[in-house]
Amino acid sequence: MATHAVVKTWTEDPANGAELEVARVIASQFRIPPVATVERFRERGNINLHTFSVVTEDGQPYLLQRLNTDVFAFPDRVMDAMVSWLRAQSSALEQRPELNWTPITLVPTLDGDSCLDFRVAGIPNVWRLMVLIPNSTTFKSLSEVPGRAAQLALAEQVGRGLALAADLTSDLDAHAMDVSLPGYRDTYGYYAQFDAVLGMHRDADAVEPYLPESAEVRRATEHLYRLSANIGDAEAEARRYDTELRPYLDLVQEARGQALMIADGVRAGWLRKTAIHGDTKIDNFLFDRTTLEVKSLVDLDTVMPYTWLADWGDCVRSLCNVAGEKERDLRQVQVDREVYAAVARGFLATATTPQREEIALMVDAVEAIALELGLRFLTDYLRGDNYFMLGEEDPADLNRVRAMVQLTLYERLREARPELEALFVERLES
Ligand SMILES: Nc1ncnc2c1ncn2[C@@H]1O[C@H](COP(=O)(O)OP(=O)(O)O)[C@@H](O)[C@H]1O
Numbered sequence: 234m235a236t237h238a239v240v241k242t243w244t245e246d247p248a249n250g251a252e253l254e255v256a257r258v259i260a261s262q263f264r265i266p267p268v269a270t271v272e273r274f275r276e277r278g279n280i281n282l283h284t285f286s287v288v289t290e291d292g293q294p295y296l297l298q299r300l301n302t303d304v305f306a307f308p309d310r311v312m313d314a315m316v317s318w319l320r321a322q323s324s325a326l327e328q329r330p331e332l333n334w335t336p337i338t339l340v341p342t343l344d345g346d347s348c349l350d351f352r353v354a355g356i357p358n359v360w361r362l363m364v365l366i367p368n369s370t371t372f373k374s375l376s377e378v379p380g381r382a383a384q385l386a387l388a389e390q391v392g393r394g395l396a397l398a399a400d401l402t403s404d405l406d407a408h409a410m411d412v413s414l415p416g417y418r419d420t421y422g423y424y425a426q427f428d429a430v431l432g433m434h435r436d437a438d439a440v441e442p443y444l445p446e447s448a449e450v451r452r453a454t455e456h457l458y459r460l461s462a463n464i465g466d467a468e469a470e471a472r473r474y475d476t477e478l479r480p481y482l483d484l485v486q487e488a489r490g491q492a493l494m495i496a497d498g499v500r501a502g503w504l505r506k507t508a509i510h511g512d513t514k515i516d517n518f519l520f521d522r523t524t525l526e527v528k529s530l531v532d533l534d535t536v537m538p539y540t541w542l543a544d545w546g547d548c549v550r551s552l553c554n555v556a557g558e559k560e561r562d563l564r565q566v567q568v569d570r571e572v573y574a575a576v577a578r579g580f581l582a583t584a585t586t587p588q589r590e591e592i593a594l595m596v597d598a599v600e601a602i603a604l605e606l607g608l609r610f611l612t613d614y615l616r617g618d619n620y621f622m623l624g625e626e627d628p629a630d631l632n633r634v635r636a637m638v639q640l641t642l643y644e645r646l647r648e649a650r651p652e653l654e655a656l657f658v659e660r661l662e663s
Pocket residue numbers: 276281284296337338363364365366367369370371516517519531532533
């Protein structure tokens with residue numbers, strides 16, 4: 234077929250400049266009117282290599298995305314989870330149309346599937362087409378809006394968005410959902426990797442006792458239990474016995490119980506398993522261009538069963554960290570309590586489905602996710618940076634810095650606990 238031929242030429246030589254032609258041919262495999270224009274989708278200067286904007290002859294804009302199958306080895310699960318999440322939202326919205334929330338609309342392929350899935354020269358090609366949500370904008374950080382009041386209002390909208398995402402998917406049967414990214418958000422697994430990497434092994438046999446039971450998770454993550462080929466023995470040793478890192482190694486050991494609490498709750502069943510988004514940084518929220526009200530949560534590749542507390546925790550730990558994730562001066566790492574309070578306010582004013590015992594864990598969840606991420610950065614640094622890959626321009630100790638930042642943030646969050654807990658008292662007593 235023509236699609237195959239065009240994509241094949243491109244796959245064999247991705248630098249041949251044919252991507253717009255490829256995108257046009259792919260787009261024509263979906264149920265849309267004839268395509269008028271195709272461009273690379275640009276987000277404020279960043280060229281997004283896997284996303285194209287497509288406009289049809291009737292003037293309707295769409296986004297065409299290629300799924301990263303290097304990261305997502307189970308594209309059918311990614312799409313199933315995405316479809317379930319969107320269906321749940323749409324049907325919940327029928328009862329609550331006043332919410333002003335616009336879930337992504339996926340356009341089916343000519344065959345009626347949720348994505349186009351084919352192989353070219355052995356390489357998986359998975360593409361999906363979505364309607365571009367109109368009049369929307371995104372932000373990479375709160376500081377992109379001018380003025381403190383506007384930033385806090387935006388943080389409050391993020392809280393509202395988190396609440397709506399949780400509420401509108403609360404009827405979804407998360408137990409029936411497959412994990413699309415085995416090993417992701419698995420705190421037990423992250424600790425097991427840390428424990429194994431401390432032993433500085435290189436061969437598979439030595440780390441066998443640490444590996445996960447599930448064959449699938451094992452396949453996906455076993456390379457994360459030993460030193461990577463990126464690092465030599467002397468460097469691995471230097472990193473492992475770096476005296477400045479020592480307190481952070483001790484911290485993740487001491488805090489193990491706290492880090493595992495949420496994972497324990499879900500595993501043991503005293504915490505409800507819900508569908509989570511899995512990547513709730515601010516860039517994935519869409520806001521109304523005029524009013525800056527939150528209107529959607531996009532980027533649904535990591536939708537999976539867990540607890541909404543993880544989405545809450547990840548979002549708040551990233552928003553309230555005033556220094557950003559790469560700050561070398563750790564004195565700058567502070568909790569922005571007003572931002573934290575604003576997200577909490579937006580969430581509590583909107584959310585109706587969270588249970589009392591979940592709300593009682595919201596402060597813990599933010600700490601736990603900061604700790605977990607710190608642990609992941611730390612382990613990756615000790616292992617030789619083969620998960621959070623370094624770019625050519627990145628300093629060699631980037632993951633060391635990132636680990637110190639998250640673990641310092643965790644400590645600052647602990648110190649702020651009394652004040653942060655007060656934000657939830659009213660709701661817990663009502
Ligand atoms: N349906 C949509 N309507 C409008 N904008 C969208 C839509 N989906 C994604 N975007 C925009 O495209 C950006 C990138 O898409 P996303 O799915 O987050 O992919 P990734 O982060 O992997 O590049 C988003 O941050 C958002 O600005």
